[in-house]
Amino acid sequence: SQTIHQWPATLVQPVGSPLSLECTVEGTSNPNLYWYRQAAGRGLQLLFYSVGIGQISSEVPQNLSASRPQDRQFILSSKKLLLSDSGFYLCAWSVRRIEGYTFGSGTRLTVV
Amino acid sequence: QKEVEQNSGPLSVPEGAIASLNCTYSDRVSQSFFWYRQYSGKSPELIMSIYSNGDKEDGRFTAQLNKASQYVSLLIRDSQPSDSATYLCAVNDNYGQNFVFGPGTRLSVLP
Numbered sequence: 001s002q003t004i005h006q007w008p009a010t011l012v013q014p015v016g017s018p019l020s021l022e023c024t025v026e027g028t029s030n031p032n033l034y035w036y037r038q039a040a041g042r043g044l045q046l047l048f049y050s051v052g053i054g055q056i057s058s059e060v061p062q063n064l065s066a067s068r069p070q071d072r073q074f075i076l077s078s079k080k081l082l083l084s085d086s087g088f089y090l091c092a093w094s095v096r097r098i099e100g101y102t103f104g105s106g107t108r109l110t111v112v
Numbered sequence: 113q114k115e116v117e118q119n120s121g122p123l124s125v126p127e128g129a130i131a132s133l134n135c136t137y138s139d140r141v142s143q144s145f146f147w148y149r150q151y152s153g154k155s156p157e158l159i160m161s162i163y164s165n166g167d168k169e170d171g172r173f174t175a176q177l178n179k180a181s182q183y184v185s186l187l188i189r190d191s192q193p194s195d196s197a198t199y200l201c202a203v204n205d206n207y208g209q210n211f212v213f214g215p216g217t218r219l220s221v222l223p
Contacts, residue, residue, distance in 0.1 A: 034210060043215040044156075044200065059210075090155055098163070100146045100202070101211065103155040 002027035006091045006104030013111055019064075019078040021107050023091030026072065031093040033074040034101065035066055038088040050074060086111045114139040116203050116214035124220045131188040133217050135201030138182070145177055145184045148200040150216065156200055160186060191221040 006023045013019060025031050035047040046059045048066035056066050063082060067075045074091060088108050092101040115138040125131045133147075144163055148156035162168045162175040162184065174187040184203075188195055201214040 044213040046210055049210050098144050098204075100144075100158045100161055102158065106155045108153075 002093075002102070004091060004093055004102060004104040006107060008107055009105065010108045011110070013081050013109065015083055015111055016080045019076070019081055019085070019109070021076040021089055021091075021109075023074045023076075023104055024072055025093045028072070028093070028095055030071060031095055033068065034092040034094075035074065035076050036090040036092060036103075038090065040087070044090070048076070081111045083111050085109065114142075114203070114212045116201055116212050118199075118201055118214035118217045120215055121218040122220050123217055124222060125191050127191060127193060127221055127223050129191050129221075131191045131195065131219055131221070133186040133188075133199050133201075133219065135184045135186075135214055136182055137184070137201075137203045137212075139203065139212075140182065142179075142182075142203045144204040145175070146202040146204075146211065147173075147175060147184075147186045148202060148213075150198045150200060152197070188219075191219075193221050193223050195219060196221050 003026045032051050034049045036044045037047055038044050048056055048058055050056050050068040053068055064078050088106050090106045091104040094101045117136050147160040149159050150156040160173050160175040162177045165177050165179055168175045172189045176185045198216040198218045200216045202211040204211045
């Protein structure tokens with residue numbers, strides 16, 4: 001069966017520090033991968049999506065970047081975090097869009 | 113810009129009652145519709161999908177779709193306190209690579 005792993009679960013980082021969040025999917029090939037952010041009390045904001053290795057589409061201009069070095073690995077990065085980067089970061093995957101997404105357990109990031 | 117709207121709530125219903133959650137969307141070419149449940153502090157989980165006009169039932173959950181009115185709803189029968197969560201509506205047009213999520217409706221089922 002397919003599973004999605006996301007880590008770490010929680011993270012507290014100072015302003016200006018770098019960020020690296022990792023997401024891996026098991027049990028499927030060539031998934032579509034997504035990074036979402038959910039600020040406190042807000043809806044889900046799509047940050048990046050990828051349909052294959054090295055293919056990244058950005059939905060929102062910001063100081064974040066994403067990479068997909070392997071078929072089932074998706075990484076969210078930042079060189080310098082801002083206070084406004086705090087939120088709940090969710091990785092998701094799908095094979096067929098008609099079937100919907102499956103989300104990982106999320107990373108709660110607090111920038112202090 | 114595709115938009116998905118939901119009443120933010122909170123929607124409070126007594127235990128055993130029917131909870132009705134509503135969602136409207138702006139993009140007429142939308143073809144796939146989903147309901148996610150998100151418990152506080154947790155990630156969303158998919159509970160229902162619907163693609164055709166009409167009703168789709170799964171246990172205590174019924175999704176209703178009316179494409180002419182650009183309206184999708186979720187009914188929860190015999191509501192339980194464990195149904196207390198935020199319910200997110202999501203819409204995909206099958207042409208884009210991603211979904212648009214509504215802001216979610218917070219449901220509280222009172223014992």
